[in-house]
Structures are given as C-alpha cells and as structure tokens.
Amino acid sequence: MTTKLFGEPVQRREDLRLITGEGRYLDDLGKDALAAAFVRSPHAHARIRGIDVSGALEVDGLVAVYTWEDLPEGVRDPLPLLIPHPALTHGRTAYPLARDVVRHVGEPVVMVVARDRYLAEDAAALIEVDYEFLKPVVGIEEAVQGVHLVHEDVPGNVGAHLVQEVPSPGGAGAREAVDAAPHVLAFRLDIERSASTPLEGRGVYARWDADDRSLRVYSSTQTSTSVRMAVAAKLGLPLPSVEVIAPDVGGGFGVKIVHPWPEEVLVPWAAMLLGREVKWAEDRREHFISSAHERAQVQHVRVGFDDEGRVLGLDVTILHDHGAYTPYGIIVPIITATQLLGPYRIGAYRVEFSSIYTNTVQVTPYRGAGRPQGVFCMERTMDRIAAHLGLDRTAVRAANFIQPGEFPYDQGLIFQDGRPLIYDSGDYPKSLSMLKELIGWDAFPQAKERAAAEGRRLGIGLACYVEGTGVGPYEGGHVQVTSDGRVHVSTGLTSQGQGHETVFAQIAATELGVPLDRVSVVTGDTRRFGYAVGTFASRAAVMSGNAIALAARKVRDKALRIAAEALEADPRDLEIEDGVVRVAGDPEASISLATVAVLSNPLRYAFDEEAKRATQFAGPASMDRPPVEAGEEPGLEGRDYYSPVRSTFASGMHAAIVETDPDTAEIRILRYAVVHDCGRLINPMIVEGQIHGGVAQGVGGALYERMVYDGHGQLLNASFMDFLMPYATEIPFVETAHLETPSPLNPLGVKGAGEAGVIPVSAVIAAAVEDAEGITVDRMPISPSELYELRRATAP
Amino acid sequence: MGEKLHEIRLTVNGVPRETRVPGRRLLSDCLRHDLGLTGTHVGCEHGVCGCCTVLLDGEPVRSCLTFAVTVDGREITTVEGLREPDGSLSPVQRAFSESHALQCGFCTPGFLCTVTALLRDNPAPSDDEVVEGISGNLCRCTGYQNIVKAVHRASELMGEAEGRS
Numbered sequence A: 001m002t003t004k005l006f007g008e009p010v011q012r013r014e015d016l017r018l019i020t021g022e023g024r025y026l027d028d029l030g031k032d033a034l035a036a037a038f039v040r041s042p043h044a045h046a047r048i049r050g051i052d053v054s055g056a057l058e059v060d061g062l063v064a065v066y067t068w069e070d071l072p073e074g075v076r077d078p079l080p081l082l083i084p085h086p087a088l089t090h091g092r093t094a095y096p097l098a099r100d101v102v103r104h105v106g107e108p109v110v111m112v113v114a115r116d117r118y119l120a121e122d123a124a125a126l127i128e129v130d131y132e133f134l135k136p137v138v139g140i141e142e143a144v145q146g147v148h149l150v151h152e153d154v155p156g157n158v159g160a161h162l163v164q165e166v167p168s169p170g171g172a173g174a175r176e177a178v179d180a181a182p183h184v185l186a187f188r189l190d191i192e193r194s195a196s197t198p199l200e201g202r203g204v205y206a207r208w209d210a211d212d213r214s215l216r217v218y219s220s221t222q223t224s225t226s227v228r229m230a231v232a233a234k235l236g237l238p239l240p241s242v243e244v245i246a247p248d249v250g251g252g253f254g255v256k257i258v259h260p261w262p263e264e265v266l267v268p269w270a271a272m273l274l275g276r277e278v279k280w281a282e283d284r285r286e287h288f289i290s291s292a293h294e295r296a297q298v299q300h301v302r303v304g305f306d307d308e309g310r311v312l313g314l315d316v317t318i319l320h321d322h323g324a325y326t327p328y329g330i331i332v333p334i335i336t337a338t339q340l341l342g343p344y345r346i347g348a349y350r351v352e353f354s355s356i357y358t359n360t361v362q363v364t365p366y367r368g369a370g371r372p373q374g375v376f377c378m379e380r381t382m383d384r385i386a387a388h389l390g391l392d393r394t395a396v397r398a399a400n401f402i403q404p405g406e407f408p409y410d411q412g413l414i415f416q417d418g419r420p421l422i423y424d425s426g427d428y429p430k431s432l433s434m435l436k437e438l439i440g441w442d443a444f445p446q447a448k449e450r451a452a453a454e455g456r457r458l459g460i461g462l463a464c465y466v467e468g469t470g471v472g473p474y475e476g477g478h479v480q481v482t483s484d485g486r487v488h489v490s491t492g493l494t495s496q497g498q499g500h501e502t503v504f505a506q507i508a509a510t511e512l513g514v515p516l517d518r519v520s521v522v523t524g525d526t527r528r529f530g531y532a533v534g535t536f537a538s539r540a541a542v543m544s545g546n547a548i549a550l551a552a553r554k555v556r557d558k559a560l561r562i563a564a565e566a567l568e569a570d571p572r573d574l575e576i577e578d579g580v581v582r583v584a585g586d587p588e589a590s591i592s593l594a595t596v597a598v599l600s601n602p603l604r605y606a607f608d609e610e611a612k613r614a615t616q617f618a619g620p621a622s623m624d625r626p627p628v629e630a631g632e633e634p635g636l637e638g639r640d641y642y643s644p645v646r647s648t649f650a651s652g653m654h655a656a657i658v659e660t661d662p663d664t665a666e667i668r669i670l671r672y673a674v675v676h677d678c679g680r681l682i683n684p685m686i687v688e689g690q691i692h693g694g695v696a697q698g699v700g701g702a703l704y705e706r707m708v709y710d711g712h713g714q715l716l717n718a719s720f721m722d723f724l725m726p727y728a729t730e731i732p733f734v735e736t737a738h739l740e741t742p743s744p745l746n747p748l749g750v751k752g753a754g755e756a757g758v759i760p761v762s763a764v765i766a767a768a769v770e771d772a773e774g775i776t777v778d779r780m781p782i783s784p785s786e787l788y789e790l791r792r793a794t795a796p
Numbered sequence B: 001m002g003e004k005l006h007e008i009r010l011t012v013n014g015v016p017r018e019t020r021v022p023g024r025r026l027l028s029d030c031l032r033h034d035l036g037l038t039g040t041h042v043g044c045e046h047g048v049c050g051c052c053t054v055l056l057d058g059e060p061v062r063s064c065l066t067f068a069v070t071v072d073g074r075e076i077t078t079v080e081g082l083r084e085p086d087g088s089l090s091p092v093q094r095a096f097s098e099s100h101a102l103q104c105g106f107c108t109p110g111f112l113c114t115v116t117a118l119l120r121d122n123p124a125p126s127d128d129e130v131v132e133g134i135s136g137n138l139c140r141c142t143g144y145q146n147i148v149k150a151v152h153r154a155s156e157l158m159g160e161a162e163g164r165s
C-alpha cells in the first residue's frame, strides 16, 4: 500500500549504510588532504605579546603556519554576529584567529597545516605564544559586578538587556499584581552549564579547483546553505562558485548550527591559497573548549497567587551567562523568557534578562535552547505554590492551564522568530490526565508509604512544557520524477541522525502514490538545493516536510494533467497508486509515472526505447500549440516552499518516580513517563526515538553533566573521563503515550519533535527528588554529594 | 628526517593486509586512514566513548588506545566485516535497524562490534546483562532504550537461525 506511508513506523532508509560501515562522515573523506591543527589559548584572558613559530619550522611535513597577521582582509575580520537584536547593544564576536587578546581557554591563535594530523600537532606543540595575563571573569555573579571586564568596551560585562511585560487583563503590571496577590513567594534558581556534545565533533574539508576556480567545502554542520554564503562572502568568491555539503553528521544537537566557525573560514581559505585539499577534524578536548556550551542561568522569581494556586503575577529576572562572544545573539535567553510560560495562562508577567560576558566558551543553543531553564523556573514555581497551599501539584497546574477552547492563544510576547507568541493548538488537560494515568499519580502516595515502611525513599514529580517549533523563515523542497520512474527529493536543510531521509520519503511517497523504495532523498547539499535556513528549533519535519509535500502536490497535478491527455480522460477521474496513474474504476486505462515523466519532456533525440515516445514524430500532437506551453516547464518536477506566519506549538508532560538512597544519597530513576503532542505523527518509531534521546540528554543535565570552571577560567572536566555523559546504566526505560492535536498552521498538521524530550527533565527530577526528600531543590544538576550536603544543611 | 616506519601484517576482516606505520600510529588511524576502513569511528581518542571498538582476535578493544604496531600478526574484525559470509546482514546488524537502535550512526560500529562479542559469549542475556554489556559505549542520540531492545532482538534472530526456541 503506497497511500498509508504517512504515519507508519517505516524502517529507516539511512540505516543500511550506517550499520555496514559505509557512512560518510567528515573525517572519512579526503584521504589525501593536508591536515590542519590549531594552537589554542591555554589562558582564559590574556594579551598576546608575541608568537614564535620557529620551532615548528623544523617539523618534517609542515606545510604552512598562519597567525592573524597572515590573514587577508575578509578572512581576518571578526566572525559575523548571526542574529542581531536591538537589545543586544554590545554584541561581540571572535576573530578567526585571535588578534591581540584571547578571551577563553581554547580560543584559536595559530593555524598549522601539515602532511598529516600527527605532524600538524607536532608543529603546533612547538609554537610559543607569549601571553600577558589579564584577570579572567568567571561566573555570572562575578561578571555582573563589572569589576573586571571581558571586553574593554563593554561596561558591566552586559551584552544585552531585555524586558518584556504583559499586564493582567485588568491592566495591572506584574509587580503590582504580585504585591496585590493573597500569597507571594520569592526565591532563586540556579542552572549549570552543559553542552550538546555530539559524538562526532566539528570538522571541515575543502577542495579548491584551480582550473575552474571553484570551491567545494564539506562541513559537519547543521546549515550548509548558510555556511556557503558565509564562506563565499569571506573569501570574496561568487556564490555559484562555492558548494557546501553536509555529509553524514554524527550528531548536532544545536552546536553545529553556529557558523561560520573559525575553521570553516580558515580551512577553505588555506585550501585555496595552497592549492591543496585541507581537512580539519576536531578532537574531543577541542570540542569541549572551543565550540559552545549552554544552559547556565541564575533566575530570581517573585510570584503572586490566589488560594487555588492561580498565578496572578509572575516577575522573573534572569542572569544569562553567554560566555566570551555572542555569535548567535540572544536567542537562548529570549526563548527562556518566552517559553517559560508553558501551558499556562498567567495573570500578569514581567521578565527581564541580562546577558552577560564571561571568560568562558561561548553559549549558543543546545537541544532545548533555553527552554529547559524556562521550564525549570515555571515548574519549580508551580511546585512551590502547591507546597505553600498544601495542594496537589497536578491540581495547581490544572488551575492554570489554557483550555482547549482558547486556541489560538496569544501570550502577548514576542517569540524568538520576531513574531507574536500565539499558541496554535493543544489539549493540556487531556495531556495531564493521560500522564497521571500512565505514571499512576493518584496511587503513588500508597506506594510511597509502603516503601517508607521498608526504609526506602520514593518521590514523584512532573513537569509540563510548550515548545515553539518549526520556526521560519522558510524551507523548500524539490521533487523530480525521472523517466525510470524514480523519485528524487531534495531539501536544503541538513540531517544529523533524525531520519529525514525516511520521513521525507514517506511524505513524498504518500503524496505521489509511489512505493517508498522508489524515492530517494538528499539533504544539506547545496548542489541539489541552494535555498534553506538549517536544522534547529525542531523545524525540519514542519518546514521541509511541508515544503516537500507542497512540491510533491505540484508534481502530482502535473502528472495528472499529462496522463489525462495521454489517456484522454478527465484529470479529476485519475488516481495514482503504486507509481501508476489510472482512471478510477477502469483498470485498463493506465499509464506509469515513468512514462508520464518521459512525456513531460518533449524530445528531439531519443536516448533509449522509452524516450522515443516523447520525440517529435512519435504521435499525434496539436499543431496549434507549442510543445511546451506557456507557463509550463519540461520535466516532471516541482519545487515549492513552506513559510509559516509563525511557529507551531508542540507540548508535553513528563513524570518520574525516583528513589534516593538514605545513606549514599544516590538518586535512581525508577520510572519515567512521557505524554507527547507533536501534532500528526509522520513516523511514530522515529518520534519515539527522538523522545528517548532527548530524555537521556535531560537526565544527563538533571543529574550528571556540568562544565566545571575554576576561578582561572580553566575547564576542569574537558574530557569524557570527567564530564559525565550517561551510559546505558544511567538511563531509565521511557514509557510514552501520544496525543495528536494537529497544527492548523501547516498542510500536514505536524509540529516539531526533535527537542521535546530534553526540555522538562531537570524540572521533573528536581520535583521527584524534592518529593522523596522533603527538601527544596532549587538547582540543576543535583549530584549525590549535593543532595547529601542539602540534607545536612536542612537537618533540624 | 621522517619518522621510523614499522612494517606490520594484519588480518582485517579475513583479508591479509600489510602496511608501514610509525610507532605512535593508533590502530584507529591505521584502520581508518591507512587501510581505508572508515567504518570504525573515533569519538574521544581517550578510551571512554567506545566508538572505536573493534574485535581483536574476537575480543572487543578500543582501537584508539591501541598502537597499530602492537597488534602485528593479529586478526581484526571491524564493522565492515560483520556481514555474514554470504554477504547478508548479521543478526546484530539487522536487529539494530529493525529496533531503530541508531540515529546519527556514529556510535553504532562500536556498539555492533561490542554486541557481536557479547552475544557470542552469552547468546541469551538478561536485561541487566545487556545493559552491563553495553555500558562501556556512549551514545548521545538514542537514550539506549532501543539499543537494549536490539540486543534482545539479535539474540532472538540468532536463536531462530540456530533453531533455538
């Protein structure tokens, strides 16, 4: 059956090459390329007094050494500030190689090119950089003092400051509303740094073709089209002479949306200059200290509420640590500030954030992108309200939910895409009842009591979120049926393991009525599709999925027109099934899509038997009309774009049962339940996989992962030995249930699913630990030793 | 002055191979860059992630922690050599695909080699034994749930093939 592919748990088409070792990741390419390596700053803040490269010159196999001084105009300029915002008054970006000052450990200072990576690293190790130390600024609260500055010309280390305020329906400001409320609570929350940490690091490989003056760049990126534009601009090349390809990418999770990385400019530049292929593949330490982190915030909350727990006023002040540079603007704190509201209607809301420079690795989106922090804030607030009033935690949430009849619901804020934060659809009360059922919320108190009788401590927690997905501006799709009946689909955004080749093939096959195995999909290759934005913000299925559906519909319409003519039938009587166009109810009258493709392209020259049918003497044709009519194009293909008015809002709720060890304070997750609503499901198997992976990253963030900087700005745990990414032994079995409230905003009715799993996990675990222990948890992650300390601090 | 090179002979995926490597060449680099077997991945080069796991005389080892010269004369199986003799997918490979046990696929070759050895030694492992058996391999994408499922599924497929119930 070809028509039922949408919604089916179809096996992934990318798997075969990946399980046989035939994937093509960045470092699998360019066998004979020269290797680049970088001398990186060992200091968090220092002035460069001099660079002595003479030691490196002894290394056999050395090809070139470059410092900032060696770079030409364009290449030597600061990297672009990708997302400007009026509130980002003091945006700063790095130079591709440090000029004068280094601002975090790991900042690139010298680039070395040699015959292979070993030799490049030998040479890099022999280069001496003379530094004059400057006082490093580490930690948000030290930074806001403004005593020492990360950038001399940024007073108070404040890069951006933004206030958004939504008054109550009665016109009261949030602070007023809080003060006037029957109950008021004020508290502080702390969130640590973590990072995307894909198992494949970044990497770039460039080939310059001196004969036709063109450049091909492979990059392990989440946006090949935008890398292409950046590289062309930096190197002064005409855009058509540059092509960028994202090969198989070993995970992204946000970090690879940043571009152009210094290496993405320098490696192609060196390849051009040297006339040789050059490649750089990041090592693990480089990834820790030279790419990007996320999450760190301090939040100050004041909330006013009534006896039912309804929030009348919420006033949140956020200090956001954005590290040394702001290439990705203030997207992360904007998302925290707006998505904090979750599924709730809040009386009056005021949110203020300051985005602060520190001498640490820059902060850019990591899966969830500011939402885990926002949800932590709101859900911890809900739990505090419940505790204060002695109400069930689910009752407080239910009292605040936006109701199913209230959509579209305008939260009155401006979202990360510059458009109003208007929720399109959802059913939060239903989600909550499904979650309570799934985890057994109402029966838990008895289980807890029974466990307590055996000396065991159990706790339950939940958290809710709303996620704006599928942000614009647009994506496009191209669908072509060739004369062999195969269907070639391409879209410009990239893949990092989400299964796009499968879901996009499902969409195209369903729309066109062809068997899945006839469809092939290419993503992230600018040779095939040049216009795209990229893969982030859970947008691929929404954006490219819809664009491909629209393109396929164009192809279908054209196929029906051509087939109708050939079959002398009315196009409205035709259907396509299994790659064959037929007259409904007349099995004899049919024509294959392959033949339609042949007929769609009037030929002078026959290249095979089938093609003869389209040549000029092949059959009757109207002599009054041109072979290709006005407004038509040869070929059975179509291109279309999907550009939404605004984001579509997915939602979900998670709950967990944890057990804490009374002696060791070890925290074990006994059960983990997810109710997830991402609109219509294209492939439930893949959506579940996304949820599992997201929850695992969330568990890492809730219990294990943090970036440990010392006072000198040294990252103390920059390896997998010390940064505790969870293994299978740490991750619970995830039980899932799906609710499908279609999005009214797009033709497929889908919403994004990529990030959802990670978003509420820290809030859920904090709530469950709190319930088990009876101790307030106000920071994430929480380790056994921290829980132990908390117990001691709160012991009577 | 170039580095001193050592001649080594390996049997890789059943094929005798010869190459010349410096003493410091990692087995992972030798396999990937000298022998062109890029299916073996490196995710950390410090022995923690398990992406680089290959079978050395049948036993899983981290090729990033192994110097190529130290395995002269030994037999190595990489992900490229896991197919059945007739070229079809092995039960472990099939089970990983069927169970959606991979997303980006970067960790997958290491898991496949690890699990192949695990099931050879323990054809019907319990849940705990599976988790224990894969607890030296990191995956950032899948949350492991479907990998655990795939190991059980592979065990089932192997059982079917051997007529075990």
Ligand code: FES
Pocket (backbone or CB within 6 Å): B041, B042, B043, B044, B045, B046, B047, B048, B049, B050, B051, B052, B053, B062, B063, B064, B065
């Ligand atoms: S690359 Fe060998 S264990 Fe990570």
Ligand code: FES
Pocket (backbone or CB within 6 Å): A199, A250, A251, A497, B101, B102, B103, B104, B105, B106, B107, B108, B138, B139, B140, B141, B142
């Ligand atoms: S599938 Fe991506 S790391 Fe495991």
